Amino acid sequence: KQEVTQIPAALSVPEGENLVLNCSFTDSAIYNLQWFRQDPGKGLTSLLLIQSSQREQTSGRLNASLDKSSGRSTLYIAASQPGDSATYLCAVQSNDYKLSFGAGTTVTVRA
Amino acid sequence: DAGVTQSPTHLIKTRGQHVTLRCSPISGHKSVSWYQQVLGQGPQFIFQYYEKEERGRGNFPDRFSARQFPNYSSELNVNALLLGDSALYLCASSSTQGAAGGYTFGSGTRLTVV
Numbered sequence: 001k002q003e004v005t006q007i008p009a010a011l012s013v014p015e016g017e018n019l020v021l022n023c024s025f026t027d028s029a030i031y032n033l034q035w036f037r038q039d040p041g042k043g044l045t046s047l048l049l050i051q052s053s054q055r056e057q058t059s060g061r062l063n064a065s066l067d068k069s070s071g072r073s074t075l076y077i078a079a080s081q082p083g084d085s086a087t088y089l090c091a092v093q094s095n096d097y098k099l100s101f102g103a104g105t106t107v108t109v110r111a
Numbered sequence: 112d113a114g115v116t117q118s119p120t121h122l123i124k125t126r127g128q129h130v131t132l133r134c135s136p137i138s139g140h141k142s143v144s145w146y147q148q149v150l151g152q153g154p155q156f157i158f159q160y161y162e163k164e165e166r167g168r169g170n171f172p173d174r175f176s177a178r179q180f181p182n183y184s185s186e187l188n189v190n191a192l193l194l195g196d197s198a199l200y201l202c203a204s205s206s207t208q209g210a211a212g213g214y215t216f217g218s219g220t221r222l223t224v225v
Contacts (some may be wrong), residue, residue, distance in 0.1 A: 003154070034213050043117075043201060043218035044154075051211070089153055091214075098144070098167050099203075099214060101153030 007068035019077040023090030115217035136204030143185040
């Protein structure tokens with residue numbers, strides 16, 4: 001059974017600081033990994049998708065890396081803004097096509 | 112283009128009742144998956160349907176059932192509601208079963224059981 005862990009559970013930083021969010025998974029036989037953003041009480045917004053054959057993906061201020069052999073992914077958010085405050089979820093898609101999620105990292109960016 | 116749409120957005124039910132949640136995938140997407148998210152936790156997989164057939168089921172009791180229609184929309188049904196069924200129910204669509212392009216989620220249905 002795939003287990004996904006996200007550390008830290010919560011993070012508070014001043015505006016402008018870079019954010020580093022960590023995700024680890026137990027089974028390296030993955031299909032892909034997807035990072036999502038969730039605002040309170042809302043659905044999930046996809047941020048980045050990394051295929052199992054890729055090492056990283058970038059979109060604007062966001063960069064996600066994947067080390068499949070060690071079961072780790074890291075999401076970097078550069079020059080954080082108050083609008084980045086949200087919960088960030090890591091989801092691993094295994095070969096049975098279902099997503100296994102971590103519990104998320106709740107980020108607060110202080111103005 | 113419309114994204115994944117879910118209805119209703121909020122719902123309050125009494126213990127023991129039955130509920131039906133609905134999902135319309137992105138146009139052209141043939142796979143629909145359902146997830147349950149309890150407050151403070153990550154979403155948990157309930158079902159996946161592809162081409163109108165069940166392709167995966169998570170660790171949920173038989174009170175949970177689902178189906179997919181010819182137009183690829185889907186319903187999630189929950190019978191004999193318990194207080195613990197209170198959660199955000201999320202629907203996700205993808206173009207293929209394997210979701211090489213990733214999953215797109217709807218805004219969810221907030222179910223409260225009292």
